[in-house]
Amino acid sequence: MKPMKLRAPKSLARRLLLFSGFFVTAALVVASVILWLALKNVVREQIDQRLDTQIGALANAVQPLASGQLSLSTPMDAPPFDRSGSGWYWQIDSNGHRLTSGSLAQSAIDAPPPRQSLKHMLTGMASPGEARDEHGKTLYTRQITRSINGTMMTITATAPSGALIDPAVRALSWLIPCMLLLGIVLLFGTLWQIRFGLRPLGTMVADIDAINRGELARLPPQLSPELSPLSTKTNALLAANEERLIATRMQFANLAHGLKTPVASLLLALNDSNDPDGTLRDLGQRIDHRIKHHLSSTRQAMATSGSTASANVADTVTNLHLAISSIHAEKTVRFETVIDSELRVACDDNDLEEMLGNLIENAFKWTSSTVKVTAVRDKATLRITIEDDGPGIPVDRMEAVLLPGVREDERISGTGFGLTITNELAELDSGSLTLERNSPQGLRAILVLPAAIPSRSSTA
Numbered sequence: 001m002k003p004m005k006l007r008a009p010k011s012l013a014r015r016l017l018l019f020s021g022f023f024v025t026a027a028l029v030v031a032s033v034i035l036w037l038a039l040k041n042v043v044r045e046q047i048d049q050r051l052d053t054q055i056g057a058l059a060n061a062v063q064p065l066a067s068g069q070l071s072l073s074t075p076m077d078a079p080p081f082d083r084s085g086s087g088w089y090w091q092i093d094s095n096g097h098r099l100t101s102g103s104l105a106q107s108a109i110d111a112p113p114p115r116q117s118l119k120h121m122l123t124g125m126a127s128p129g130e131a132r133d134e135h136g137k138t139l140y141t142r143q144i145t146r147s148i149n150g151t152m153m154t155i156t157a158t159a160p161s162g163a164l165i166d167p168a169v170r171a172l173s174w175l176i177p178c179m180l181l182l183g184i185v186l187l188f189g190t191l192w193q194i195r196f197g198l199r200p201l202g203t204m205v206a207d208i209d210a211i212n213r214g215e216l217a218r219l220p221p222q223l224s225p226e227l228s229p230l231s232t233k234t235n236a237l238l239a240a241n242e243e244r245l246i247a248t249r250m251q252f253a254n255l256a257h258g259l260k261t262p263v264a265s266l267l268l269a270l271n272d273s274n275d276p277d278g279t280l281r282d283l284g285q286r287i288d289h290r291i292k293h294h295l296s297s298t299r300q301a302m303a304t305s306g307s308t309a310s311a312n313v314a315d316t317v318t319n320l321h322l323a324i325s326s327i328h329a330e331k332t333v334r335f336e337t338v339i340d341s342e343l344r345v346a347c348d349d350n351d352l353e354e355m356l357g358n359l360i361e362n363a364f365k366w367t368s369s370t371v372k373v374t375a376v377r378d379k380a381t382l383r384i385t386i387e388d389d390g391p392g393i394p395v396d397r398m399e400a401v402l403l404p405g406v407r408e409d410e411r412i413s414g415t416g417f418g419l420t421i422t423n424e425l426a427e428l429d430s431g432s433l434t435l436e437r438n439s440p441q442g443l444r445a446i447l448v449l450p451a452a453i454p455s456r457s458s459t460a
Helices: 012-061 118-123 162-197 201-211 228-269 277-302 313-327 349-366 420-430
Strands: 062-064 070-072 087-096 098-099 127-132 136-148 150-159 335-336 370-378 381-388 432-437 443-452
Touching: 012 062, 012 087, 012 136, 012 150, 062 150, 070 098, 070 277, 118 201, 150 313, 162 201, 201 228, 313 335, 313 349, 313 370, 349 370, 349 381, 349 420, 349 443, 420 432, 420 443
Parallel strands: 335 370
Antiparallel strands: 062 070, 087 098, 087 150, 127 136, 136 150, 370 381, 381 443, 432 443
């Protein structure tokens, strides 16, 4: 038979209430036991004081006669020592002679000799003990042996055992209901405390509902130090989800960018001779409109987000140089780079390759002899500069060449979309593209992108 396992409640409030109930019950039981023992001790001290007073009075009043008999100078049977069989007795023994209280009614106390401790021997105090009367009733005794007027006498005073217990029992009859009432009050107080203590959790749940409804973007700062880490982790999770969503949008944006150039080329190729009724051009315009719509919808989200992707600038430039120099093998171009092998940008590899590919290919097309690529980190950004010594672009035309389909020189092959795509990708990756005149001649393209932490695994 398998032992049964107690399962803790799933509710936090019930767990706290269960623990508090157990703790309060245990505390009340311990407190009741302590009060019971303290009360018994107080009652015993009172009985001891009463019996010791009686013994002291007897010692002062007893007188040994010449015949060896004992007598009292004053009656000592004051209440409660006057009630027969009450258990309140006194007895004096000396050399076979005895005096007893009227409550003993000619009987005697069967009390063993007292066991004197060192404390009682030094102070002369009475010793406690137990005895029985002729009816077999258990008695609590106080007994002392001392020399009185040259005669050794043993004086014993007793009280019924019930005198020690009954007052404590009567007090306990009041104590138990009071403790139960106190326990109920404490449990209600604990329940209120739990509701009050868990209220910030309820507020946090309401804030999460507000986030689901779109009324809040993040959980507000929590004043409670216990909930502050939970709020921080939740906000980090929300940010990670947003980044994943933006990454998905970026994939659609990349797809749209990939389709944009072919669609634009198709529109440029269509004319009245091959599309007399304009049906194909209209369809191409609709496709181009949808592409621009998706690019526009991702721009704002991507511009304000941090990207978890990163790309090595030196590796990308090296790969592009190998490919582009092969395409333009008929030209003798000196290609110079000043790039730290550890520099990385916070964008996708494909994005960086497309942006730098467009800029480096343009430089190769227009340069006379030299193309130079440099990369410098400036705090949180990376500044990539592509310079050539070609004819350059007039200052008043530098903004126009960033527009779709605009070409500076029709004699050189191209679509007129390279700089446009590079500019839009830079904006989507929270960067920028700037064109300047190079000195003494040529064009300088400056691509600024967010810098990423260099990866230890990256190679030079």
